Amino acid sequence: MTPFLEMTGISKTFPGVKALDHVDLQLRAGEVHVLAGENGAGKSTLMKIMTGVLRADPGGVIEVEGEPVTIKDPVHARALGISIIYQELAVVNNLTVAENVFLAREPLGPSGLIDRRRMNAETRAVLSELGVEIDPEAMVGTLSIGQRQLIEIARAISYRSKLIIMDEPTASLSHHESATLLRMVRKLAGQGIGIVFISHKLEEIFEIADRVTVLRDGRTVDTRPADGMTRDLLVRLMVDRDLDQLFGHHRSHATDEVLMSVRGLSEKRANDEGVHISDVSFDLRRGEVLGFFGLVGAGRTEVMEMIFGSRPYLGEISISGRSVRIASPSDAIESGIGFVTEDRQSLGLVLGMTVRENFSLTHLSEYCSFDFVNRRRETSACEAYIKTLGIKTPSPEQKVLNLSGGNQQKVVLAKWAARRPRILIVDEPTRGIDIGAKAEVHALLNRLAEEGMSIIVVSSDLPEVLAISDRVIVLKEGRISGELSREEATQEGVMLAATG
Amino acid sequence: MSENSVAPSERKSMGGLRYLLQLRHMREFNVLIALILMGLLISLFTPYFLTVSNLMGVSRAFSLTAIMSIGMVMVIITGGIDLSVGSAMGLAGLITALCFDAGYSQYAAVAAGLGVGLAFGLTNGLLITAIGLPPFIATLGTLSIGRGMMYMITHGVPLTPNTPDSFSVLGQGYLGPVPVPVVILLVLTVIFTIIMTRTRFGRHVYATGGNENAARLSGVKVERVKLAVYVLSSTISALAGVIAFSRYLSAEPASGFGSELEVIAAAAIGGASLAGGIGSVLGAVIGAALIGEIANGVVLLNINTYAQQAITGGVILIAVSIDVLRNRMGGRG
Numbered sequence: 001m002t003p004f005l006e007m008t009g010i011s012k013t014f015p016g017v018k019a020l021d022h023v024d025l026q027l028r029a030g031e032v033h034v035l036a037g038e039n040g041a042g043k044s045t046l047m048k049i050m051t052g053v054l055r056a057d058p059g060g061v062i063e064v065e066g067e068p069v070t071i072k073d074p075v076h077a078r079a080l081g082i083s084i085i086y087q088e089l090a091v092v093n094n095l096t097v098a099e100n101v102f103l104a105r106e107p108l109g110p111s112g113l114i115d116r117r118r119m120n121a122e123t124r125a126v127l128s129e130l131g132v133e134i135d136p137e138a139m140v141g142t143l144s145i146g147q148r149q150l151i152e153i154a155r156a157i158s159y160r161s162k163l164i165i166m167d168e169p170t171a172s173l174s175h176h177e178s179a180t181l182l183r184m185v186r187k188l189a190g191q192g193i194g195i196v197f198i199s200h201k202l203e204e205i206f207e208i209a210d211r212v213t214v215l216r217d218g219r220t221v222d223t224r225p226a227d228g229m230t231r232d233l234l235v236r237l238m239v240d241r242d243l244d245q246l247f248g249h250h251r252s253h254a255t256d257e258v259l260m261s262v263r264g265l266s267e268k269r270a271n272d273e274g275v276h277i278s279d280v281s282f283d284l285r286r287g288e289v290l291g292f293f294g295l296v297g298a299g300r301t302e303v304m305e306m307i308f309g310s311r312p313y314l315g316e317i318s319i320s321g322r323s324v325r326i327a328s329p330s331d332a333i334e335s336g337i338g339f340v341t342e343d344r345q346s347l348g349l350v351l352g353m354t355v356r357e358n359f360s361l362t363h364l365s366e367y368c369s370f371d372f373v374n375r376r377r378e379t380s381a382c383e384a385y386i387k388t389l390g391i392k393t394p395s396p397e398q399k400v401l402n403l404s405g406g407n408q409q410k411v412v413l414a415k416w417a418a419r420r421p422r423i424l425i426v427d428e429p430t431r432g433i434d435i436g437a438k439a440e441v442h443a444l445l446n447r448l449a450e451e452g453m454s455i456i457v458v459s460s461d462l463p464e465v466l467a468i469s470d471r472v473i474v475l476k477e478g479r480i481s482g483e484l485s486r487e488e489a490t491q492e493g494v495m496l497a498a499t500g
Numbered sequence: 501m502s503e504n505s506v507a508p509s510e511r512k513s514m515g516g517l518r519y520l521l522q523l524r525h526m527r528e529f530n531v532l533i534a535l536i537l538m539g540l541l542i543s544l545f546t547p548y549f550l551t552v553s554n555l556m557g558v559s560r561a562f563s564l565t566a567i568m569s570i571g572m573v574m575v576i577i578t579g580g581i582d583l584s585v586g587s588a589m590g591l592a593g594l595i596t597a598l599c600f601d602a603g604y605s606q607y608a609a610v611a612a613g614l615g616v617g618l619a620f621g622l623t624n625g626l627l628i629t630a631i632g633l634p635p636f637i638a639t640l641g642t643l644s645i646g647r648g649m650m651y652m653i654t655h656g657v658p659l660t661p662n663t664p665d666s667f668s669v670l671g672q673g674y675l676g677p678v679p680v681p682v683v684i685l686l687v688l689t690v691i692f693t694i695i696m697t698r699t700r701f702g703r704h705v706y707a708t709g710g711n712e713n714a715a716r717l718s719g720v721k722v723e724r725v726k727l728a729v730y731v732l733s734s735t736i737s738a739l740a741g742v743i744a745f746s747r748y749l750s751a752e753p754a755s756g757f758g759s760e761l762e763v764i765a766a767a768a769i770g771g772a773s774l775a776g777g778i779g780s781v782l783g784a785v786i787g788a789a790l791i792g793e794i795a796n797g798v799v800l801l802n803i804n805t806y807a808q809q810a811i812t813g814g815v816i817l818i819a820v821s822i823d824v825l826r827n828r829m830g831g832r833g
Binding site: 308310328329330333339341346347348349350351352353357360361362364365368371372373375415 | 711777
């Protein structure tokens with residue numbers, strides 16, 4: 001039987017990076033094919049090629065039902081029967097279910113107006129085919145995340161898709177919703193629709209997969225039937241690679257003194273959406289670099305937001321043995337905590353302000369007498385940090401929006417390092433920055449720890465967490481699922497705790 | 501950013517020219533040029549424009565709008581808007597008049613007028629920060645409440661109490677050739693320019709409007725900053741109301757009507773972005789001057805006064821368009 005979609009020798013080169021290197025993939029009708037691999041392994045690039053968002057380099061061959069094709073754009077992909085459901089849902093909350101399903105291809109009546117009755121009836125038919133009870137006239141915004149995902153699936157089916165790609169569809173779903181979704185996926189496969197399923201959750205992969213293809217560093221490692229595959233084997237296939245030599249030198253500066261102790265940190269507001277943090281307890285020692293690892297949606301960022309006062313919490317946080325109540329970021333800052341946020345553009349920087357103004361925002365009073373800013377002192381402090389961190393900017397007066405991502409990240413680090421907090425939380429400190437800048441960021445963190453600062457590093461980059469942490473705490477679905485010392489922490493061990 | 505684009509060696513030789521060239525990089529440059537060009541244009545048609553007495557008269561006429569625009573531009577820089585400035589102004593004048601009417605001293609009367617501004621500002625600020633109302637809605641509400649209160653108090657009849665001569669200096673007096681309201685305007689412009697460019701509070705105002713979340717996560721007490729700018733805006737408007745009352749010695753039931761639009765226009769002409777983070781006190785004041793200049797030109801040139809609003813509208817659109825295009829083309833530096 002010819003596979004529905006066959007990709008042979010697919011490569012994709014971005015400036016300076018080979019994202020895909022001769023990848024082969026066969027997708028059969030009616031199978032659930034799991035695509036596994038670490039962040040940056042090339043999964044999303046491959047998906048984008050399948051759906052016509054990106055073009056592969058010349059030389060590769062894509063065949064749909066035996067016919068060689070060039071997928072021109074997403075509309076063409078859809079015409080070929082290929083649909084995708086993105087991790088970030090693409091539904092409009094202020095429209096009804098039916099309006100979303102038929103968005104941009106609304107059926108028109110003889111008058112030229114939208115034929116609502118037909119639209120609702122067809123939506124109802126698709127939904128009942130899926131076996132779900134959702135009113136086609138309900139506002140999408142009133143539905144749960146899980147239900148919204150089903151709307152997207154309904155939309156894909158109404159296109160008569162033969163292949164549906166799902167990018168981490170369960171990442172933000174509750175257990176119950178995930179189970180419903182997985183049943184749905186099985187049912188669709190039973191009807192002959194091919195499913196490409198991307199997931200980081202091992203248990204899910206084994207529950208749903210017919211076959212698994214593992215990508216690593218842009219290459220196909222292997223495609224195997226899910227039967228006969230073990231967890232250990234899958235993890236090894238995914239992460240087996242040399243630790244980057246750039247980041248080899250780790251020296252621990254951790255002391256025995258417990259600086260911050262967190263007990264029973266839990267969600268204050270009940271929420272249906274996303275993760276639910278419960279009973280997170282840990283100690284942070286002076287001079288320690290503590291790594292926090294977990295998959296997308298495990299709750300790492302949420303835990304840090306609680307500690308930094310931007311998310312309500314239950315539980316107790318004490319610093320240097322004194323219990324503190326942190327109700328706002330300024331409370332946290334006064335308690336000696338700094339937070340380098342994951343999203344530097346929307347949370348870390350005021351893009352329209354200069355490097356100097358962003359740099360000093362966390363500790364402006366140091367340069368003030370009677371509320372007047374001493375511009376000279378401010379500028380010279382900023383220049384010193386520009387030099388030590390190697391921030392590439394023509395002057396402190398450059399607006400940060402003109403800097404590259406790596407240099408913006410260094411500005412965020414500088415503004416916190418200069419404040420000298422006792423505890424510095426860094427969330428995804430090296431996401432999206434090049435390898436050289438990454439090494440400089442790691443060196444800075446190491447130096448701050450040496451000076452006695454305690455650092456919490458949150459990262460989904462496993463080699464990074466292992467390279468710079470003295471100890472690793474693993475989160476899974478809002479709870480701590482493992483705590484490993486530097487000696488115990490191997491890629492396999494941490495991955496198992498995060499997924500297993 | 502502009503200072504540093506000139507190399508130190510060039511600085512000495514360029515002398516005065518350097519200042520002129522640097523002026524080009526000022527955000528206020530466009531509106532300043534517009535002000536000068538408009539003045540020249542009017543002078544071409546009438547000899548009466550460029551006289552000391554006319555310019556002083558014009559300045560006194562736009563000084564109240566300009567004073568109010570100082571508060572407004574700070575609110576706009578935080579990303580907010582204050583529609584209630586006209587009501588704060590009118591009600592402050594009226595309460596001052598009522599105090600005189602009741603026989604209180606002029607100090608008590610002025611304090612009561614400014615107190616009205618404080619009350620307006622606290623109400624706006626708390627509605628916005630504590631309850632979380634959008635600034636447009638919160639200040640639209642207080643605009644209307646203030647307006648209603650003025651009618652309730654006056655029953656539509658102007659209030660003209662007896663006032664001591666020393667009080668009327670505020671609105672009618674001169675310091676040399678310069679009308680006192682203009683002196684007050686100049687003093688406030690200097691004070692608030694320093695606050696906005698040289699103090700921590702000013703920096704926090706810009707940061708709040710530039711990226712509220714980043715500012716909050718950097719430790720800026722964003723709510724406090726917002727409360728402060730609304731209090732400042734209303735109190736400054738109340739001061740304008742007290743000056744207006746001192747000028748005419750009559751509290752009109754419709755005083756301040758619709759002035760919020762002119763005040764917002766002044767800030768926008770002066771380069772303030774309604775999205776927040778961008779703007780300056782000096783720009784807003786020059787913007788108000790430009791509007792006042794147009795009004796004066798219309799009168800001097802015998803143009804139908806009904807056309808004045810249309811001309812002002814056109815100038816707003818042209819000035820802000822030039823500003824937007826200039827920023828887009830001039831790169832982001």
